[in-house]
Amino acid sequence: xxxxxxxxxxxxxxxxxxxxxxxxxxxxxxxxxxxxxxxxxxxxxxxxxxxxxxxxxxxxxxxxxxxxxxxxxxxxxxxxxxxxxxxxxxxxxxxxxxxxxxxxxxxxxxxxxxxxxxxxxxxxxxxxxxxxxxxxxxxxxxxxxxxxxxxxxxxxxxxxxxxxxxxxxxxxxxxxxxxxxxxxxxxxxxxxxxxxxxxxxxxxxxxxxxxxxxxxxxxxxxxxxxxxxxxxxxxxxxxxxxxxxxxxxxxxxxxxxxxxxxxxxxxxxxxxxxxxxxxxxxxxxxxxxxxxxxxxxxxxxxxxxxxxxxxxxxxxxxxxxxxxxxxxxxxxxxxxxxxxxxxxxxxxxxxxxxxxxxxxxxxxxxxxxxxxxxxxxxxxxxxxxxxxxxxxxxxxxxxxxxxxxxxxxxxxxxxxxxxxxxxxxxxxxxxxxxxxxxxxxxxxxxxxxxxxxxxxxxxxxxxxxxxxxxxxxxxxxxxxxxxxxxxxxxxxxxxxxxxxxxxxxxxxxxxxxxxxxxxxxxxxxxxxxxxxxxxxxxxxxxxxxxxxxxxxxxxxxxxxxxxxxxxxxxxxxxxxxxxxxxxxxxxxxxxxxxxxxxxxxxxxxxxxxxxxxxxxxxxxxxxxxxxxxxxxxxxxxxxxxxxxxxxxxxxxxxxxxxxxxxxxxx
Numbered sequence: 032x033x034x035x036x037x038x039x040x041x042x043x044x045x046x047x048x049x050x051x052x053x054x055x056x057x058x059x060x061x062x063x064x065x066x067x068x069x070x071x072x073x074x075x076x077x078x079x080x081x082x083x084x085x086x087x088x089x090x091x092x093x094x095x096x097x098x099x100x101x102x103x104x105x106x107x108x109x110x111x112x113x114x115x116x117x118x119x120x121x122x123x124x125x126x127x128x129x130x131x132x133x134x135x136x137x138x139x140x141x142x143x144x145x146x147x148x149x150x151x152x153x154x155x156x157x158x159x160x161x162x163x164x165x166x167x168x169x170x171x172x173x174x175x176x177x178x179x180x181x182x183x184x185x186x187x188x189x190x191x192x193x194x195x196x197x198x199x200x201x202x203x204x205x206x207x208x209x210x211x212x213x214x215x216x217x218x219x220x221x222x223x224x225x226x227x228x229x230x231x232x233x234x235x236x237x238x239x240x241x242x243x244x245x246x247x248x249x250x251x252x253x254x255x256x257x258x259x260x261x262x263x264x265x266x267x268x269x270x271x272x273x274x275x276x277x278x279x280x281x282x283x284x285x286x287x288x289x290x291x292x293x294x295x296x297x298x299x300x301x302x303x304x305x306x307x308x309x310x311x312x313x314x315x316x317x318x319x320x321x322x323x324x325x326x327x328x329x330x331x332x333x334x335x336x337x338x339x340x341x342x343x344x345x346x347x348x349x350x351x352x353x354x355x356x357x358x359x360x361x362x363x364x365x366x367x368x369x370x371x372x373x374x375x376x377x378x379x380x381x382x383x384x385x386x387x388x389x390x391x392x393x394x395x396x397x398x399x400x401x402x403x404x405x406x407x408x409x410x411x412x413x414x415x416x417x418x419x420x421x422x423x424x425x426x427x428x429x430x431x432x433x434x435x436x437x438x439x440x441x442x443x444x445x446x447x448x449x450x451x452x453x454x455x456x457x458x459x460x461x462x463x464x465x466x467x468x469x470x471x472x473x474x475x476x477x478x479x480x481x482x483x484x485x486x487x488x489x490x491x492x493x494x495x496x497x498x499x500x501x502x503x504x505x506x507x508x509x510x511x512x513x514x515x516x517x518x519x520x521x522x523x524x525x526x527x528x529x530x531x532x533x534x535x536x537x538x539x540x541x542x543x544x545x546x547x548x549x550x551x552x553x554x555x556x557x558x559x560x561x562x563x564x565x566x567x568x569x570x571x572x573x574x575x576x577x578x579x580x581x582x583x584x585x586x587x588x589x590x591x592x593x594x595x596x597x598x599x600x601x602x603x604x605x606x607x608x609x610x611x612x613x614x615x616x617x618x619x620x621x622x623x624x625x626x627x628x629x630x631x632x633x634x635x636x637x638x639x640x641x642x643x644x645x646x647x648x649x650x651x652x653x654x655x656x657x658x659x660x661x662x663x664x665x666x667x668x669x670x671x672x673x674x675x676x677x678x679x680x681x682x683x684x685x686x687x688x689x690x691x692x693x694x695x696x697x
Contacts, residue, residue: 059504060553066180067162068400069169069370070362075498078411078448078460080163080511080547082563086156086184090196091601091647092617093658093690095205095228097137098150100179102619102643104161105597106547106565107179108590110626110670111150111280112682116307116336118149119626119670122163123515124543124569124591125176125490127468127523134468136166136173139181140269142313142330143173143376145352151273152250155194155209155224157184163547164492164513165466167444168413171374171396175466175490186211186222187258187265193697200658200690203230217260223253230279233686236298243302246279263319268312275307283680286633292666294686306337323361330354346383348474353377366409369401380474389424390472400446407453413446421471423482438484442467456500464492468521473535485535488521510548513567517541522583522628524576538583538628539574543567543591557603564596571628586630594622613647626671633679634671641665652696660688 063083065074074081084103089095094102098109098118108121119126120135127134137144137151144151153159159181166174184192188211196207211222232244252271258264281303282296310333317326334350358372378392400413419440427433444467450460470487496511519537545567552560569591574583600616624636645658664687673679 105563121590122177126590134176154226167466168446175468187220196694198692202688220256225251244282246277249274273309277305289681308335348382351379391422393420409450411448415444417442423472434482462494506552515543543569559601561599592622596620615645617643634673636668
């Protein structure tokens, strides 16, 4: 905590001193525009905690994958387990021990991503937003803890846009190309992007004398837009394809090697790997009618995953998602709005690991939200009705009989917010919001216990916050305190009396409470400072394992550090002719993180600090960036699990990484 205090004092002190010297200058922070309420608006107008970062800022920090967003968003945890498809996520300490049962949602251009596809490359990104806390009214299923909203560049610009980026580093090489252009100006537009990433790995096989935890990713997107000038009509079709062959996340080291920081491993004659193949199709049609927009979004996502742990064993799963949303949105002159919508989602899962397991999930929702403005006061009311049905079909094998199940739940997720605008620079709000993680059946339900449905996990969030602009818009402050009450907490447990013992069940109640803040400052035109923090605690209140009766009372929730802090300095320290030179420092501190519900100390990650730095040159539209990630070569777990007599498996985070990137935009 001493580190946090020093950083805070230095940051505030520097801001005050430099602002007192320069506050009469004509420069200020650019307003942050968010689509948190499915409208584009200044984030100060939103009753809720929102953080946003531009695509350029991400590139300057060498952030190229969603799992790296925790470097810039305090309170976010996105941890990859033993494969890119196994990502555990948490916001405000609301996480899960079971991968692919996500507590947060990721949207790309308004399209929800499968919970197995939380780890993906960031290509042609305009901005990324994090909405903290339950978003159950507007976004529904999957947004139980919060939401990551990825927004790519529009293609319906009258100007040809071509962009390229290449990076070479110790840990990886990548290349990204994107382009958009009018086909028939004022009518048709086309765009696309392509990215290739090769992960070099960190772990060296002692017999092969080469790094074996590597991987290759190919991804691409093609888009067509029909936007007749002056019509208020827009149709956008998008297709994306993502292919991954991954050894990168699979390998682990044991306790002795972790203690010695030993990166040598023995793999045997076969190197295990994962295959992922994801295709997404989407069509969005909208028509502007006066102050309203009537829109319909249809998407289909096909996710195939193959797991090859040995020459003789192969597991395969296939996931299909269909999403349909019809929405009428109206923005009023006084700053109020109304949104009414219908939503349908189908999620199908098939596993061929042994006997076939099929689960089918259907969600139907009706929702509405409106903001009313009364002078300096505003009130937001929202409600969503969710119908959820989960079906199980397990064919059985020589050991386990066939199983079938059908489970239905009706869930309401209300929202209420009150806001007060003191003046154009200061706004206060209080918020109640709710969300849920759906109930149903475990994807691998191959025994009688697992065939028993688990109930939906509900979250109820109370929050008080402030948005403020200071010193002539040279300092931007957002802060909030929150408390979340969680019912029917879902945990991943085992039944020692059954074969294939893992399953999900409801254990009891939990809570999360804390303080969050974000400060951005531009004390002089050449210097940008930012500091953000999330402090709190998330724990069970009264809970126990329904099988073993193990008590979880007061145990800390997984992926829930009590403190996470991000500090960033971006300094344009010299200009030579038309070339601008920048120094960028980005530091992150995390307190202890548990990966198991029983507060297992053997697998817990102790507090750690990461520092990244970069030296950047910008010349017209050309950028060269020399970066060092994890400057002090901190050795830490991105994930770990205690297997008892077999020991703790440590999946380590990135070691020191030195790289050079070049990018150019036409």
